[in-house]
Amino acid sequence: DLFPTQTAVFGALMSSLGYDPSDISADTSSPSGIGNICAQALLNYRHTDGSNQLGDLHPGAYSDYTGYVPVNTADTLNDPNKWQPLLVNGVPQTWLLPQWGLVKPFALTSGSQFRDFILAYGPAQYPHGSYRKQAIEVLHLSARLNDTAKVIAEYWADGLGSGTPPGHWNIFAQEISRRDGHTIDDDVKMFFILGNALMDASIAVWDCKRAADSIRPVSAIRFLFGSKPIRAWAGPGMGTKLIDGEEFKSYIATPPFASYISGHSTFSASAAEVLQRFTGSDNLGTSFTALPGSSTVEPGVTPAQFVTLSWATFTEAADQAGISRRYGGIHFKADDLVGRQTGRLVADVVWTKAMSYINGTSQQK
Incomplete structure (x- = not known):
């Protein structure tokens, strides 16, 4: 139903586990x-x-059934505070799922439940000084990209063909299940809470992205600096150089939707909070090692040596997922930090409702 093109894959998996995929x-x-x-x-x-x-x-x-049309075009920035579609292989970006903030959540009253809280902290508006400040912060990170920062940006990117950003935390949860010797009852409860927290986080994020409709760093930096020289990552294999502001590019691909707030930050903080509560500890204890030259952005070049990312705690992993988007040049600091706060708020609401079902105290029919 959800993945009709993958029917054969699921059928083969069911058969390998001893189940009949045709059993209806x-x-x-x-x-x-x-x-x-x-x-x-x-x-x-x-x-x-x-x-x-x-x-x-x-x-x-x-x-999309909401009729969303961007204020800016790929060629013209009419409003420096609003999202601008980028040209990708000569084709303007189209906002991905602009209606997602209207999806019915599991536990939130609506996607807009935390909108007032989120919008109280951002996004920065031109011509206020905070607008330029946040752009300069992105440039500082871009100019100082080292192999570790690049590996972090790519590891957490979770693009097409991966487990996706929220799915990344399901992979961590699988590791926790094996580590802690879960029963099937344990896993049913853990993945029930985790999945709903990630879903509600996505709805809250998309509601705010639509409400703010905010510009991405690449567009803001090109607008602010134009033909003026900036020091930044100059492109694959080129390192840090002085380039014109209008030539700025993000280290990882800029996604086709608004900047504020960060989905990665919100998903990850929400998932980390759920897993902390479920396991009774912040202990994660896992790692990832990038092989030399394994970068998809700078293949054969980055990293120059083995780079190992390790996370002692869920919190540490979630925080790194958030900052990875700033290393990648696709989010401002506020996108990340407010996203983390929002994720924890969502997790609390989801946890309370999910546990009422698990404990048999829910009043909902």
């Missing part, structure tokens, strides 16, 4: 029947959750 039994006296009924009930519910999965709100699965 609705017999509530059997485990498979209960599973099928529960899955179908959830799918039916989510078909009308505002995501437009079926294309019934606007033609095309998950297509």
